[in-house]
Amino acid sequence: MNSPFFRPMLRAAVMLCAFGVYAVAVAQDTTTSLPDDFEQRVAACTSCHGAHGAGTPDNALVPRLAGKPAGYLLQQLEYFQTGQRRHAPMEYVVRQLSPAYLRQIAGYFAQQEVPFDHLPVPAVSTEVMRRGEQLALRGDSTRGVPSCVSCHGDKLTGVQPMMPGLAGLSYDYLSVQLASWRTRSRAADGPYCMGVVANRMRESDLQAVAAWLASQPAPDDMRPVPASEHTEPLPGWCVMGDSGVTP
């Protein structure tokens, strides 16, 4: 039982099961027809997140929704309903929605393919940018920090069904989210990977990786890669126990 392969495989199996349930749930309800004026119905979303969820240059703290995996979007909407993710305006907006409507809204934004505007990145030194690139593409094994691409996809466009893309997110939003993961004002049902990873990074690393990610050109294909195409093995130490503590 202590084989070096067993634990990572077990973890991968647990995660696949969890994702599988989501994938089925999402697939079931996004197929029901959406009214023609669906974009109009969700004006409460698009007024901040931009038309079709493309993001908006007016407010760098509001993320792009278009093209993110439906499972991920649904999970975040549910977290805002239960209070597991805190942001009062979002918590109020999602409050009156049924599980079915949440799934349709998640599915709608997941299907949108719209270009995005790059938002300005604060001027950082070449050294900081290089550190950001290192963290994003290779990680830092000395601190136990996996690379961004190992989970968020080679092109950082996310992985189906649950892993959000990082391409197209602003420096402000990325910085705030990394800080939120550190303080647990953003959380997940476990494994609590991102909280652990954010806490293993230095304060300056958060800025570096956010700056590098936010300054990358948009890939031609912004769609998240299917789970089967994502072959990067998860490092064994990356997936944490439910408590968020390294097992």
Next chain:
Amino acid sequence: MKRRHAWWLLALPVLAGGLLWFGSGGDPVKPAPPAQREAETAALHDPAVIARGEYLATIGDCAACHTARDGKRYAGGRSLATPFGAVPAPNITPDADTGIGQWSFDDFWRALHHGKGRQGELLYPVFSYTSFTKVSRDDALAIFAYLKSLPPVRRPHDKPGLEFPYSLRSSLLAWRKLYFKPGVFQPDPAQSAEWNRGAYLVQGLGHCNECHTERDSLGGIVQDRELTGGRIPAVNWYAPDLSTRPGGGLAGWSAQDIVDLLKTGQSSKGTAFGPMADVVRLSTQHMTDADLQSVAVYLQSLPPRTPPADQPAAFSHAADHDQGGKLYAQHCADCHGDRGQGLADAYPPLDGNTSVTEPTGINAIRSILLGGFAPATAANPQPHSMPPFAPQLDDEDIAAVTNYIRQSWSNRAGTVKAEDVGVYRHAPID
């Protein structure tokens, strides 16, 4: 802090009164005779009774308070804000240690009808026994049977966070003398069965008065002001007057409009939002058509309201009317129409809408700040929504557009200030 001080002063005589009355023992609670108790015990396992209890618990909206946001249904834990401190709703699943597993129906009746706990302790009236006392013993039995049929959930009770002297349950003796009269609803033989059913639901199980009536400084419902509207204490929303006659908050609403709002979340006259959206989503959308119709018949019988005497004879617009009009044309008119007429089945009219013209302006201000969706219901599963304007408009702009909609078309409501918007911009949402 000033306000808290005032509460205190008012509370002292009541506390003293409470101590004086302490020896009187409050209302007598008689146990049911043995034969009745036997029949009631048998009914607890009757599937038909349990099913009826589920319906009644739903229209009584028990789960709204007795369920934490991320918790199991009926397992308690939601913290209920009051001006006197927060009171956590208890676990009402049949768990033996932390819920009502060891309760008899007499215990349940004592709580619902008499406002007393299992040990005879006085319950805090945030549990709306002032209304639930009107619920019939039969209906209470069905609700209890349903709760007893739920899977038990272990969830210990949180301690109330009340401030002194409200933390002393004995202070409630005096409060009860002032505001609580136990007694099951008595039908009015001069009225139709439908009217009586509606009155029973509105005054009793539906506990509409708990929000839609003004409360005084001690948190008691002001007598003879039933359903005339009131600010919901500590929640920062205004529950409007429910009369459909001239001067009423729902003036001009047909029975169908009332049924539509309660069933679908919207009507041709307005849309449910804030706490009422919760009520529709969790409770009233599940009411039978007959019960909805009864509620409408009863509400339509409420008397006309006299307008406040201090209404100015000549009406003049707020100074920021023109600025408000520009903002309205830019941000609001696309959906709500250039004359505030709304768009059928999507966006509520603002002209003549009580949510716009209610006395405080809170509802208009907060709706503009927060936006949001109408409640998703079986009849309206994909509701339209309104953008939150908090990120786009500053306090002065929101005050201007609020004043504009409160004073345009047929609306003649008082003005609000930018400072008011500032207060509600940061009000908690739950």
